[in-house]
Amino acid sequence: MIVDERDELIERAARSLAGLPPVNPVAVMHIMSAVRARRAQRPSLVAQFAGWMRVPSLSMASASMLAAATLVIGFVSGGAFNGAASSVARVTGARGAMPLVQVADVPAESRAVAVPMVFDAASAHTVSIVGDFNGWDPTTTPMQRFGADGPWTATVLAKPGRHLYALMVDGVLTVDPRAPKANDKDYGGDASVLMVTKP
Amino acid sequence: MMTRTSLALTCSAAALIVLAASSAGAQQDARLALIRDDATRDVVRAQLVSASSRGLPADPFMSKALEGVAKKATSKSIRAAMAALEKRLRIASSALAPTPSVDELAAGADALSVGVPEKSLKQLRTAAPGRSIAVELGVLTELVARGVPAKQASKLVLDLVARGASGVQLTALGRDVQGDVAAGLKPDVALDLRGRNVLSLLPPPPTVSNVNVRPR
Numbered sequence: 001m002i003v004d005e006r007d008e009l010i011e012r013a014a015r016s017l018a019g020l021p022p023v024n025p026v027a028v029m030h031i032m033s034a035v036r037a038r039r040a041q042r043p044s045l046v047a048q049f050a051g052w053m054r055v056p057s058l059s060m061a062s063a064s065m066l067a068a069a070t071l072v073i074g075f076v077s078g079g080a081f082n083g084a085a086s087s088v089a090r091v092t093g094a095r096g097a098m099p100l101v102q103v104a105d106v107p108a109e110s111r112a113v114a115v116p117m118v119f120d121a122a123s124a125h126t127v128s129i130v131g132d133f134n135g136w137d138p139t140t141t142p143m144q145r146f147g148a149d150g151p152w153t154a155t156v157l158a159k160p161g162r163h164l165y166a167l168m169v170d171g172v173l174t175v176d177p178r179a180p181k182a183n184d185k186d187y188g189g190d191a192s193v194l195m196v197t198k199p
Numbered sequence: 200m201m202t203r204t205s206l207a208l209t210c211s212a213a214a215l216i217v218l219a220a221s222s223a224g225a226q227q228d229a230r231l232a233l234i235r236d237d238a239t240r241d242v243v244r245a246q247l248v249s250a251s252s253r254g255l256p257a258d259p260f261m262s263k264a265l266e267g268v269a270k271k272a273t274s275k276s277i278r279a280a281m282a283a284l285e286k287r288l289r290i291a292s293s294a295l296a297p298t299p300s301v302d303e304l305a306a307g308a309d310a311l312s313v314g315v316p317e318k319s320l321k322q323l324r325t326a327a328p329g330r331s332i333a334v335e336l337g338v339l340t341e342l343v344a345r346g347v348p349a350k351q352a353s354k355l356v357l358d359l360v361a362r363g364a365s366g367v368q369l370t371a372l373g374r375d376v377q378g379d380v381a382a383g384l385k386p387d388v389a390l391d392l393r394g395r396n397v398l399s400l401l402p403p404p405p406t407v408s409n410v411n412v413r414p415r
Binding site for chain 2: 110130132135136137138159160161162164166168173180182183184185186187189193195196197198
């Protein structure tokens with residue numbers, strides 16, 4: 001009986017899905033690319049923990065001093081924490097408030113915007129985007145080929161402002177032919193310019 | 200006398216603080232690991248320590264170093280680029296005081312690199328004290344990079360900010376000027392024409408005469 005009901009449910013779901021309009025594969029690619037870019041920019045658990053502790057740039061020396069100070073305060077107060085329950089409550093409260101604090105700290109005008117990028121290179125085997133928005137790391141934003149010999153696409157997350165970037169095509173740095181160029185005074189050569197407007 | 204529980208909690212808190220610090224350091228080390236050349240990595244690490252001691256953010260330096268690595272620059276070039284960046288960031292930090300964001304500092308340093316004067320950064324900060332001016336600085340940088348005289352570009356961007364031009368309008372202005380220059384128009388002429396066009400769409404600036412007028 002239960003199996004029959006489940007079969008019926010699955011059949012209904014399948015009928016509903018069959019009735020949906022076809023999905024644009026380019027749109028899917030852009031969405032997946034944005035998800036990948038967001039995932040790549042998401043801080044690691046340890047970084048999140050450091051953010052929670054509100055000491056993102058604490059040096060080892062400073063941390064040791066803080067730890068020592070904490071120990072001294074603990075000894076001097078002689079049990080001022082009043083048991084585990086209150087301390088745990090404090091910690092839980094701080095952790096629970098973290099996402100809200102972080103969102104509130106970033107004004108809308110400074111939040112990263114998803115920017116779709118397209119590049120034509122029929123003979124390329126691997127293409128990735130490197131720029132100041134991803135720390136010039138060629139592993140962060142690989143481009144995906146659309147179809148067998150179609151254009152390469154990716155979505156980068158960049159904050160509003162002017163960004164310099166380049167394309168890494170089969171390991172060789174190349175400027176984007178579709179973008180304006182900027183002369184690089186520090187290292188020479190050209191870079192491509194991406195202007196991102198406030199959302 | 201301290202109870203066992205409070206001692207355990209104190210020790211845990213101390214351990215957590217040390218762990219947090221080493222984790223933050225480890226994250227930075229992870230990015231340093233992208234630099235395969237030992238000499239370059241040492242140069243970058245030393246520069247990061249120097250920047251940190253001056254209260255400058257690490258991100259623009261890491262980005263500049265990794266840009267050098269991507270461009271296969273020598274450790275000498277990377278050192279020079281990072282030193283030049285530190286100088287620009289210090290000027291930008293002073294000009295965009297009191298509390299510039301990392302994005303604003305990076306944008307300010309970029310603007311200085313193409314020849315935008317420090318005074319223009321200060322004026323932009325004064326014109327928009329409570330919000331990010333990273334886009335405004337980016338447009339100004341791009342205009343000067345396209346060959347528009349820095350003084351003319353600074354004055355127009357300041358006027359536009361004072362008149363409440365949006366980020367979209369400013370970015371479109373930069374794109375239009377770039378298109379005009381690519382089509383053969385002189386940069387100063389292109390900015391003059393395009394700038395007038397945008398200004399005509401904005402409300403007039405408040406003047407002393409119409410602000411202080413009392414109804415009779």
